[in-house]
Amino acid sequence: MLSIRDLHVAYGGxxxxDGVDLDIVSGQTVLLIGANGAGKSSLINAVIGLVRSARGQISFEGRDIGALSSDARARLGIGYAPEGRRVFASMSVKDNVLAGAVRLPAWEQGRRWDGMVAAFPFLAERQTQPAGELSGGQQQLVAIARAISGAPKLLLLDEPFLGLAPVWIQQISAAVRQMQDEGIAVLMTEQMARPALKIAHYGHVMRSGQIRRSGTTTEIRGEALAQEYL
Ligand SMILES: Nc1ncnc2c1ncn2[C@@H]1O[C@H](COP(=O)(O)OP(=O)(O)OP(=O)(O)O)[C@@H](O)[C@H]1O
Ligand SMILES: [Mg+2]
Structure with missing residues (x-):
């Protein structure tokens, strides 16, 4: 589904x-683990097209997407929830979530909203409230729900667990498992290895822009946990 070859991203010097190869198949959740500055966000942002790659190839469903705008990549079925809590602060919670689904017909938006409420019940209680009034963790969930509501084939999650209480981590994990069941591929980054290892199938340990170790979550567990304390 996603295939990355010899990817390079540079900011000035x-x-x-620095030369990353990575593949994801349908329904697979792949984890990128690494400390601050390892290059995780840069890789995710290159896939969605927010940063330009200096070299290498990114293909999605067999098509080279390297020259496409982020909008065009989203239309092809790549969903993206950025690092940090990026919501439209003055827009309602419901409008924030459905902003990811604007391309879908109204009945499908309704179905998507119902699915989001089933996964994250607080969305129903807070649906008319401006998203900027939510707690940090709730805003994070709104941003993730927005990315899911667009019915992506591939979902990019940049540090979805950052700073969240265990109860929210569990809800996000359950939502990711549901996407796995629906055949949706997920590429997620994390510094917090423990909860991420529980939901991913395969992982890469990243350091200084390079993948240092790859394997099933069982195979990379030791190395992934060691990264947490760097
Ligand atoms: N916009 C930018 N301009 C210049 N340098 C940048 C920019 N974004 C990232 N970098 C640098 O690129 C390297 C990789 O950063 P990146 O944000 O991809 O790491 P990360 O693994 O996502 O880290 P974190 O866990 O802190 O989010 C770092 O050395 C960082 O300082
Ligand atoms: Mg990052």
């Missing part, structure tokens, strides 16, 4: 991503 800084090599943020």
């Amino acid at each position: 800084t090599r943020a991503v």
Whole structure:
């Protein structure tokens, strides 16, 4: 589904991503684990097209998407929830969530909203409230729900667990498992290895822009946990 070959991303002299190969198949959840500055966000942002790659190839469903705008990539079925809590602060919670689904017909938007409420019940209680009034964790969930509501084939989650209480981590994990069942591929980054290892199938340990170790979550567990304390 997603295939990355020899990807390089640089900011001036800084090599943020330095020759990465990565593949994801349908329904697979792949974890990118690494400390601050490892290059995780740069890789995710290159896939959605927010940063330009200096070299290498990114293909989605067999098509080279390297020259496409982020909008065009989203239309092809790539959903993205950025790092940090990016919501439209003055827009209602419901409008924030459905902003990811604007391309879908109204009946499908309704179905998507119902699915989001089933996964994250607080959305129903807070639906008319401006998203900027929510707690940090709730805003994070709204941003993730927005990315899911667009019915992506591939979902990019940049540090979805950052700073969240265990109860929210569990809800996000349950939502990711449901996407796995629906055949949706997920590429997620995390510094917090423990909860991420529980939901991912396969993982890569990243350091200084390079993948240092790859394997099933069982195979990389030791190395992934060691990264948490760097
Ligand atoms: N917009 C930018 N301009 C210049 N340098 C950048 C920019 N974004 C990232 N970098 C640099 O690129 C490298 C990789 O950063 P990146 O944000 O991809 O890491 P990360 O693994 O996501 O880190 P974190 O866990 O802190 O989010 C770092 O050295 C960082 O300082
Ligand atoms: Mg990052």
